[in-house]
Amino acid sequence: MPITSSTTLLTQRETALRLGVSERRVTALRQAHEITALPVGAGGFLITASSVQRYERWAGKPGRPYSAAMAFAALYLLSGEPTPWIDAPHRYRLRQYLRTTDAEKLTRLCRRRARTLEFWCRDSLIGKAAARLRLSAATGPLAAKFQLTDTNALEGYATADDAEWVAAACRMKINVEPITVRLRVADWLPDGDGPMPLAVCAADLAESNDPRERRAGLETLEHLLEHFRRRI
Template identity: 35%
Template structure:
């Protein structure tokens, strides 16, 4: 695991040290000790932002964007909010969508004993199965959503160890998981967003391409 001083992280991201502290507080960067952050979390944020400093949407708006692109109603937003969001989506490219929608969940990565895989998947809304449909080879990696209130218990129950290069990705959200399941069944938009945040070039490209297609269909 590589470490960076907050000042080094700020220089790489092109922000102030105070902004780095805000990013840590929001869970977008991982702090390992006072004044030190994990380098991989910086690399992931750079991959998502790609030089931009666009502010992420609030969680309900980010999920509404996924819903609208998946031909769902996003009833947790008012009609006027949905109308404005539809207009914004028509003007977005895939790269900006990835950056805007990153607030849909708090993401953390772990390593797990191989025996934990099947048991862990049962507790998640798993998006990794979409990888093959998006042109990637099957993977044993675990990537899924769970309720934010359940995160600590799941980590403890399965003996997960925090590691930003691990193959278990947990995405903690406050959205009802039944809604997340419906979105996963409706389209590959959510899975594409997850892939587009990857440090793996092929995964990121597959995610971006799928999002461009979804945005094109949405514009009609």
């Protein structure tokens, strides 16, 4: 999609300098969806500063991130939801991990479940976009669960094909402020309808660069972890 941006985009070299790594390492981070890159020109990329800021919080921390299937399984288990896509041994290991981890570590290990793209969308088309997404974070009525103010901002999950359709059909502009839509684009999503489970919503907020959203997400994950430890 063409890029019209009013927010900060970084070149590969600028990203490498900011993170103190090689450009080859930046390429690896981009390919692993640790940072969000937007294609420009013939084979070029620009990297969103917001995704670099999020990555900086996790750089150098121990623990290999989960695959998307395992990340969703951990967050679904924490929410008390079924996880039919993983087998019993993996489910057992996740349960054992959830008994001992904390919210910060869980957020870090689950971060590769999807990549985040940010858009401006006309208010009149927000509803059309929402109808094709599994809503998450503090979107609409979900805000009350985190004691956050309900706004017209939209956040939700979609497959790559659905995300492309939504962006085109709703005439959204990528990385243009004010950001009103955050698409969590996943290569794989669990089956289901309606909003994402509470732990997924909380993990999305815990990844936010906004301090209030981040705190609300981490606090909710901690409460869910405490409840999980009591019920097993």
